[in-house]
Structure formats: structure tokens, C-alpha cells
Amino acid sequence: MSSRFERLEAHTVFEGAIFDVCQGRFRHEDGDEVTRQWVAHPGSVAMVAHDDEHVWLVRQPREATGDPDLLELPAGKLDEEGEAPLDCARRELAEEIGKAAEHWEHLKTFLTSAGMTDERCHIFLATGLRDAPGHAIESERIDIERHPLAELGAAIAATTDAKTLIGLMLLRERLRG
Amino acid sequence: MSSRFERLEAHTVFEGAIFDVCQGRFRHEDGDEVTRQWVAHPGSVAMVAHDDEHVWLVRQPREATGDPDLLELPAGKLDEEGEAPLDCARRELAEEIGKAAEHWEHLKTFLTSAGMTDERCHIFLATGLRDAPGHAIESERIDIERHPLAELGAAIAATTDAKTLIGLMLLRERLRG
Numbered sequence: 001m002s003s004r005f006e007r008l009e010a011h012t013v014f015e016g017a018i019f020d021v022c023q024g025r026f027r028h029e030d031g032d033e034v035t036r037q038w039v040a041h042p043g044s045v046a047m048v049a050h051d052d053e054h055v056w057l058v059r060q061p062r063e064a065t066g067d068p069d070l071l072e073l074p075a076g077k078l079d080e081e082g083e084a085p086l087d088c089a090r091r092e093l094a095e096e097i098g099k100a101a102e103h104w105e106h107l108k109t110f111l112t113s114a115g116m117t118d119e120r121c122h123i124f125l126a127t128g129l130r131d132a133p134g135h136a137i138e139s140e141r142i143d144i145e146r147h148p149l150a151e152l153g154a155a156i157a158a159t160t161d162a163k164t165l166i167g168l169m170l171l172r173e174r175l176r177g
Numbered sequence: 178m179s180s181r182f183e184r185l186e187a188h189t190v191f192e193g194a195i196f197d198v199c200q201g202r203f204r205h206e207d208g209d210e211v212t213r214q215w216v217a218h219p220g221s222v223a224m225v226a227h228d229d230e231h232v233w234l235v236r237q238p239r240e241a242t243g244d245p246d247l248l249e250l251p252a253g254k255l256d257e258e259g260e261a262p263l264d265c266a267r268r269e270l271a272e273e274i275g276k277a278a279e280h281w282e283h284l285k286t287f288l289t290s291a292g293m294t295d296e297r298c299h300i301f302l303a304t305g306l307r308d309a310p311g312h313a314i315e316s317e318r319i320d321i322e323r324h325p326l327a328e329l330g331a332a333i334a335a336t337t338d339a340k341t342l343i344g345l346m347l348l349r350e351r352l353r354g
Contacts, residue, residue, distance in 0.1 A: 003238045003245060003246075003318050004238075004245045005238055005240060005245065007240070013191070013193075014190070014191040014193075014198055016190075016191075016198060016214050017214045018214065018292075018293065019214075019216070019293060021191055021193060021198060022241075024240070024241075026240040028238070028318070034240065036240045036241055037193050037194045037195065038240075038241030039196070039216055039293070039294075041290075041293065044290075044292075061180045061181075061182055061205070062288075062291045062292065063182060063184070063201070063203040063211065063213045063215075064199075064201075064213055064215030064291075064292075064293070064294065064295050065288055065291050065294075065295045065297075066295075067288075067291070068180060068181045068182065069180075070288070070291055072291070075292075077292070108337075108342070109337060110337045110338065110339050110342055111239075111242055111244075111247070111337050111338055111339060112289045112290040112293075112339050113218075113221075113289040113290060113294070113296055113298075113339065114239045114241075114242050114244070114247055114249070114338050114339075115195075115221075115239065115241075115252075115254070116195065116196060116216070116218065116241070116289075116294075116296070117216075117241065117242075117290070117293075117294075118241050118242050118243075119290055119293070120242075120337075121290075121339075141180050141205070160285075160286060160287045160288050160297075161287065161288055161291050162287050162288060162289050162290065162291075162298075162339045162343065165285070165287055165343050165346075166339065166342050166343060166346075169342075169343075169346040169347075169350075170346075173346075
């Protein structure tokens, strides 16, 4: 049965460059205690940035997964302690595709892999786009691709990236009204 | 720019209960070398099991994320070395919801968090359901919930789990024809 639980203790068992590994003990409401190990992640953001005709996507190499040019939403990691997801989204939109957005709307927050990590990815809709001069595109291996909104199905079929699948399918649903 | 790359070396820096952490060096086609750290995961499966009226979902506590009753597709981890995803899906469908399926179809394979882990989740459509006696439901804290296909939107709105969002949105698209 589903169950409320309390965390008895947790500690870091591995300290990494972009994530840590934690281990903890939890007590369920029936008294059972369990040990869990998980990837402690600061969280991430992804932006569905579009105008009346296009949505902005990026391609970049993902060394860990073996993909030379994974098709993704512009995205990033919550870097600083306490950075608000929307602030991170604004920063990453400028850094990754050189854009600012007039209108921002929270679309969905999801767990990337609930059995393994506490990573929450916050997806935002960004519209009213304009160039954000003064912001360089910092990452060196990112290709920017505009995809026609009329062909969202093709982009959905072409990507294998979770945040991108979720963001584009939610966008398709909205555009249908 | 997106870039092909070769892996120069990789080694385990943390050995965990359900995943390891690896670190490796990669050389891009322009000669640049980068170091990456990632969660090495055996992969997972999730099953969109439905009949003409309902889709089978589960609720379970996810200690690492703090959710007492996360709404999810039945799912599981590729446990044994070399286990085929479809074999794992058959096994997990019986274990989690006590069902066997006559028809199986691969729906999508996606990366749960491409910047952080090599985990690939394979989603299968399972139809022609029947009880699978002789299989006990092994996990002790799983609630099974049938959701009406006519109200898929409510289930999509109610979950924050990546595989479940992707599987249910792909199902909704199919049912629309």
C-alpha cells in the first residue's frame, strides 16, 4: 500500500561534480524501516520557447549517453543555492539560445526518474521572444534549431529526451486548444 | 556545435545498490577532450497496460523524492545482465499488477535525464490483458488503480512522473487516431 513515511537520517556517500549520492533510512507509518540510496540533484529547468510559427530547440552532444546530437529543449541546472527555477530559466534561455521572453508561464514540474533521483525538472513556456544582446551563448557545442509548430509531431518523434518529449507534447495539447 | 566523440576511458568512481557512478574522458572530433561524470544505470521499462475502458496505474511511496503515493505506470528496472527490455516488461507487469498481456508493442525509448545518467526507459503498450495467476505482487507498498481511458487528461494532470507523463500522453495521441 502507498504509505506516508518519515526520514530518520540521510548522509552523503559520494560527492560528485554535478550531483551527489545520498543514503538514508525511512520509517513507514506501519513501523517498517527501509534504506534507500539516491542521486541528490539540485533540480533543472527546461524552456518551451516559441512564437506563432516556431519552437526553439537545441542539439548537443551528450557524452554519457553516447548521443552526438540529442534534440532537446533549451535547459539547464539550478546552479546556485536557492536559485528560483524561473530565474534559472531566464538565465539559461539567454545563455543557450540568446533570447529573452516577455511572458513566462509554469507548464509542469516532473520527476525525471523517481526510483533513482530527487531531480525535479521545471518546464516553462516562454513567449514574446526577443534577442538578448549582451548574453553570449556560453556552451560551445550547442546547435540552435527552430522547428515549425505545424510539425511538432516530427520533433516529438525525433527526440528521445524526457523533458523535450513532455514539453513538446504539452505544447501540442495547448495549441489544439 | 553538435559533435561526434569517442570515449577514451571510463571507470567506476562509486558502486551503489541500484546504480553506479562513472567518470570518463571523451575526445570530440575537433580534438577537444572533456571529462564527464554520470550515473550508470542498467535501464528500465514501463508498461501502458490497457483494455477498451481502463489503463492500469500504480501508486507507491518514493522515499528519495518525498512522495508518499506517486501515480505511475507499472515499471521496473532491467535487473539481470543482458535481460531484454520486453522480457523485463512481461516480468514486471505480472509482478506489479498481476497481469499478462497477449499483445506487446514498443512505444518509445527515452533518456530520463541526459545530462546526468545513461538510463534509458523503454515504454511498451500491453493489451489483451488477462490475470497472471501464480505471480504474486512482490512489492508490498503498491496500490493498483484503474483509470478510465475517457479521463486520461486527469491522470496526466495528476502525475509528476516522467515515464508516466510520456506513456499516457503517447497513449492519448494514439486513441485519437
